Amino acid sequence: MVSKLSTEEIREFIGDNNIARLGCNDGERTYVVPINYLYFDSYFLCFSLDGMKIEMMRDHPLVCLEIDRITNVKDWVCVLAFGRYEEITDPAGRAEAKEYFIKDYLRLRAEQTEPAPESSRPSAELHHKEVVYYRIQIEELSGRYAKHL
Numbered sequence: 001m002v003s004k005l006s007t008e009e010i011r012e013f014i015g016d017n018n019i020a021r022l023g024c025n026d027g028e029r030t031y032v033v034p035i036n037y038l039y040f041d042s043y044f045l046c047f048s049l050d051g052m053k054i055e056m057m058r059d060h061p062l063v064c065l066e067i068d069r070i071t072n073v074k075d076w077v078c079v080l081a082f083g084r085y086e087e088i089t090d091p092a093g094r095a096e097a098k099e100y101f102i103k104d105y106l107r108l109r110a111e112q113t114e115p116a117p118e119s120s121r122p123s124a125e126l127h128h129k130e131v132v133y134y135r136i137q138i139e140e141l142s143g144r145y146a147k148h149l
Contacts, residue, residue, distance in 0.1 A: 002015065002144055002145070002146050003145055003147075004065065004142075004144060005079065005142075005143030005144065005145055007141070009143065010079050010141050010142070010143040011041075012040045013067065013069075013077060014079060014081070014141075015039050017041075017067050017069070018037055018038065018104070019035070019067075020034070020037075020044070020065040020066060020081075021034055021065065021066045021067075021068075022035045022046075022053065022063060022064075022065055022069045022136075023033075023063060023064040023065070023066070024056045024057050024060065024085075026055075026056045027060060031053055031056060033053055035048065035065075037099065037136075038100055038104055042109070042137065042138055043083070043086075043101065043135040043136060043137045044081070044083070044135065045097055045100060045101075045125055046133070046134050046135070046136070047097065047098075047131055047133045048131070048134070049130070050130050050132050054087075054132050054134075057085035057087075057134070058085070058087065060084075061083075061084050061085040061086070062084060063082075063083060063084070063085055064081065064082050064083075065080070065081040065083070065136060066078065066079070066080055067081070070072040072147075073145060074146055074147075075147055076143070076145065076146050077143065077144075077145040078144055079137055079142070079143040080141070080143070081136070082138075082139050082141075083136040083138045083139050083140075084135055084137045085134060085135075086134060086135045086136075087133075087134045088133040088134055093133070094133050095131035095135055098131075098133065
């Protein structure tokens with residue numbers, strides 16, 4: 001049976017996760033990619049290298065995030081967050097966003113029992129590209145779940 005999540009359940013689920021699928025479009029085609037996020041009450045804080053999704057969101061700022069946990073067809077949770085892309089361009093805001101992600105990265109690394117393999121570490125060429133920090137201002141949230149009893 002499929003049921004609705006309450007607003008409190010939706011916010012708790014979002015806060016317990018940090019990976020979403022971002023849906024954006026350029027007016028003709030839709031692009032869906034996984035992203036990392038940090039959740040605040042009214043927005044998601046995100047970062048990316050400049051590229052196709054950033055260009056699409058700059059031109060068409062209405063986006064959708066999907067955060068889910070799927071165990072099987074009878075046991076899943078899915079939250080949709082509709083919102084608006086907002087690029088963080090001021091130096092103080094960029095520095096603050098960067099610090100949030102550094103702290104989160106260090107927290108996650110401290111929880112790991114083994115170091116990340118060399119192949120999963122960013123290559124040197126990524127350090128030459130511009131990192132874009134942005135918010136997705138939340139305009140609407142909805143969530144559903146199924147649980148087989």
